[in-house]
Amino acid sequence: MDFGSINPVVLLASLMVASTPILMAALGEMVVEKSGVLNLGVEGMMITGAVCGFIVAVETGSPTLGFIAAAIGGMALSMVFALLTQVFLTTQVPAGLALTLMGVGLASLLGQNYQGLKPPPVSDLNIPGLDHLPVIGPILFQHDMMVYVSLLSIAGVWAFLKYSRAGLILRAVGENHSAAHALGYPVRMVRVMAIGFGGAMAGLGGAYISLVRVPQWTDGITAGYGWIALAIVVFASWKAWRILIGAYLFGGITVLQLNLQAAGAKVPVELLSMSPFLATIVVLVVISARRHGASNAPAMLGRIFHASH
Amino acid sequence: MTELLKLSGLTRQYPGVRANDDVSFSIGAGQVHALLGENGAGKSTLVKMIYGLEKPDAGTMQLRGAPYAPNNPQAARASGVAMVFQHFSLFEALNVAENVALGMENPPKMHALAQSIREVSDAYGLPLDPDRIVGDLSAGERQRVEIIRCLLQDPKLLIMDEPTSVLTPQEVEILFKTLRKLQSEGTSILYISHKLEEIRALCDGATILRLGKVVGECDPKVTTARDMAEMMVGQILHVPSREGGETGDVLLDVQGLDFAPANPFGTRLKNVSLRLRAGEVLGIGGVAGNGQDELLSVLSGEAKTGKGAITYCGQDISGLGPNARRKIGLLAAPEERLGHAAAPNMSLTENAVLTGNIRKKLSKNNFVNWKKTEAFARDIIQKFDVRTPGPASAARSLSGGNLQKFVIGREVLQDPTVLVVNQPTWGVDASAAAAIRQSLLDLAAKGAGVIVISQDLDELMEISDHFAALNEGKLTAPRVAKGLTVDEIGMMMGGAHDLEEVAP
Numbered sequence: 038m039d040f041g042s043i044n045p046v047v048l049l050a051s052l053m054v055a056s057t058p059i060l061m062a063a064l065g066e067m068v069v070e071k072s073g074v075l076n077l078g079v080e081g082m083m084i085t086g087a088v089c090g091f092i093v094a095v096e097t098g099s100p101t102l103g104f105i106a107a108a109i110g111g112m113a114l115s116m117v118f119a120l121l122t123q124v125f126l127t128t129q130v131p132a133g134l135a136l137t138l139m140g141v142g143l144a145s146l147l148g149q150n151y152q153g154l155k156p157p158p159v160s161d162l163n164i165p166g167l168d169h170l171p172v173i174g175p176i177l178f179q180h181d182m183m184v185y186v187s188l189l190s191i192a193g194v195w196a197f198l199k200y201s202r203a204g205l206i207l208r209a210v211g212e213n214h215s216a217a218h219a220l221g222y223p224v225r226m227v228r229v230m231a232i233g234f235g236g237a238m239a240g241l242g243g244a245y246i247s248l249v250r251v252p253q254w255t256d257g258i259t260a261g262y263g264w265i266a267l268a269i270v271v272f273a274s275w276k277a278w279r280i281l282i283g284a285y286l287f288g289g290i291t292v293l294q295l296n297l298q299a300a301g302a303k304v305p306v307e308l309l310s311m312s313p314f315l316a317t318i319v320v321l322v323v324i325s326a327r328r329h330g331a332s333n334a335p336a337m338l339g340r341i342f343h344a345s346h
Numbered sequence: 347m348t349e350l351l352k353l354s355g356l357t358r359q360y361p362g363v364r365a366n367d368d369v370s371f372s373i374g375a376g377q378v379h380a381l382l383g384e385n386g387a388g389k390s391t392l393v394k395m396i397y398g399l400e401k402p403d404a405g406t407m408q409l410r411g412a413p414y415a416p417n418n419p420q421a422a423r424a425s426g427v428a429m430v431f432q433h434f435s436l437f438e439a440l441n442v443a444e445n446v447a448l449g450m451e452n453p454p455k456m457h458a459l460a461q462s463i464r465e466v467s468d469a470y471g472l473p474l475d476p477d478r479i480v481g482d483l484s485a486g487e488r489q490r491v492e493i494i495r496c497l498l499q500d501p502k503l504l505i506m507d508e509p510t511s512v513l514t515p516q517e518v519e520i521l522f523k524t525l526r527k528l529q530s531e532g533t534s535i536l537y538i539s540h541k542l543e544e545i546r547a548l549c550d551g552a553t554i555l556r557l558g559k560v561v562g563e564c565d566p567k568v569t570t571a572r573d574m575a576e577m578m579v580g581q582i583l584h585v586p587s588r589e590g591g592e593t594g595d596v597l598l599d600v601q602g603l604d605f606a607p608a609n610p611f612g613t614r615l616k617n618v619s620l621r622l623r624a625g626e627v628l629g630i631g632g633v634a635g636n637g638q639d640e641l642l643s644v645l646s647g648e649a650k651t652g653k654g655a656i657t658y659c660g661q662d663i664s665g666l667g668p669n670a671r672r673k674i675g676l677l678a679a680p681e682e683r684l685g686h687a688a689a690p691n692m693s694l695t696e697n698a699v700l701t702g703n704i705r706k707k708l709s710k711n712n713f714v715n716w717k718k719t720e721a722f723a724r725d726i727i728q729k730f731d732v733r734t735p736g737p738a739s740a741a742r743s744l745s746g747g748n749l750q751k752f753v754i755g756r757e758v759l760q761d762p763t764v765l766v767v768n769q770p771t772w773g774v775d776a777s778a779a780a781a782i783r784q785s786l787l788d789l790a791a792k793g794a795g796v797i798v799i800s801q802d803l804d805e806l807m808e809i810s811d812h813f814a815a816l817n818e819g820k821l822t823a824p825r826v827a828k829g830l831t832v833d834e835i836g837m838m839m840g841g842a843h844d845l846e847e848v849a850p
Contacts, residue, residue, distance in 0.1 A: 202447075202453070205440075205444055205447060205448060206448065208437075208439075208440065209437050209440065209444075209448050212437040212438065212439050212440060213435075213436070213437050213438070215435075216431075216435035216436060216437060217437075217448075219399065219419070219431060219435040220419055220435055220448055220449055221398070221399075221418045221419030221420045221423075222448075335439075336438065336439065
């Protein structure tokens, strides 16, 4: 194989771009799961965010407005899930699956007239003073705004869960909803808010694909990234910093296999395209094989809360 | 004595049942007041209303002369009412300080809070490390977390719901000291329990509830436990009796059993050995969470153990699963009724076939004989006085006590050679509990071996031939139950291993 034509600096820089969508979606889903809710609709919320962001960015010419619309779109779809699971107390797994199917269909419908259009470019935000550092500069400090936002949101979620009162209540609700209720905390309200946050983050992640990564609109543009985001939450054992590691690992393999394809590696293209997903499966197996690996899950994950008990 | 809390005519209606009906009484400042009653008498509903978790349909409350109607627990805490729950309202994966912070309105910064936790825990003789994860604490320590959470808010009224059900006798003494100290500082305590001797030792006044109504007030210091019990139950109590049967051959022999559970907060069983003879009732006491569930799971066959650890009638059964063990006569009834002993959404008939299939021959060529199964379910319902519309009712629709009768009855009626039960009378009213105990004794009298795992010491002393205690996954050597003093039992439960030598 010819590694000579792959430039490691470009590779690492594009790794950060490739990882950002998953990172945001996984981070949002982690917060949702920390509150004890399993929302399998990440893929649907991502693609809804992708199409909403694309449409608004094309119509207004402003990528920023596009991202805001993506967050609102993802959140709006997540509220359907919140309505089903928190008000009508349906089971979370089928509700999440339905949300994905609905989101994918909805995005197809909304995006019909936008196939083949080009969105306004998202400009890079080079960090002055740091962007010209050799090697580090191009890798870390010559990206668009959303890459920095995603990194800041990792730090923000980590600090929120660890230090803030609201974060403590959110974890408490996910650990033991009956006890949280007995102490007088609004279990459903906390969960609805967490679900909304997860939806907004998934929407942002989706829009990053349609506005920066690809950038165009085609049906099924998120291509299973939402499912990977779900896997990465488990991989990360529900810890914010490990989401970063997981997302970058997955992004890294994605970028590497693309580069290998471009470099003409003598491995079937299908196998290379499969490799990030294979790696995810392998990592998940290793994690669950470790005795306490999976046990960091919030105790109430996926359980329905009836206020009467 | 000035009045702290006065309840007048509180009524709360649930669909199909009036949980509280015109309940009135009052608690004086600095008084320890007992609320007595059977399960389902309406004690929990009443305290939920005082703590703001439920709203009364009718009636009023007054706190220090002013109207008191808390909308939520926060409002109750702000008015100086704090509560220690029966099923701890704790978060296992969080640490002590975080758990305490969740029970406070305006908690200080974490390190300041940790400091005050240390101070309060020292002042009241309840040692506690604020940084420990609650999932790793013993039941007694967990209760301390709850109590300290309340004390940090300087309550005027402390509600305690069945606080001693999970404690060793020694821990009960410590708790009582704390409560008396609080009382001397002017705090009122509403103490809910059905343990009458405790109430006689601690309380200044008592209100007795039955079926949601106040049926009497008494001064527990001068009323006998028997009188209070009869007020609670409303009938004369039947005490189980047994013909002191001969014990026979060894049926079940466990030697040096080690077992690590899959649940990270479970208890590891360490070097557990026991021997059960025909006709014997072996009582296993111990505070909850010391390995009871794990012991039941290895005996029932749900969890596999190392080769040679468990011998049944001379045969090594370590590798056999639950059905294989049922086939040869080893049956078990776990503690958790809904979800472990019974499938909540399935009917009683369907639940009957789940464990009774093999011994009762309820299926043929893998097809269930529903007629026969229903007859079996009816038999259980009738013989164990299960109150239900019929065998087609879903298990979850039964009250806890009734389902318990069904679950125990289902195993007893399969004629086991060895029966292992965990908490057989938990949440069952006194007369039904007596009937369940009697059925276990009758089983032993017919030559079966029975292992009763329970946290109710009175129950164990009443029916056991031998008594052993589980403590942090270790089982003490069994001792003859007759004549054991409360102190000795407490030492066994607390892990005083110098007593182990005196084995039978």
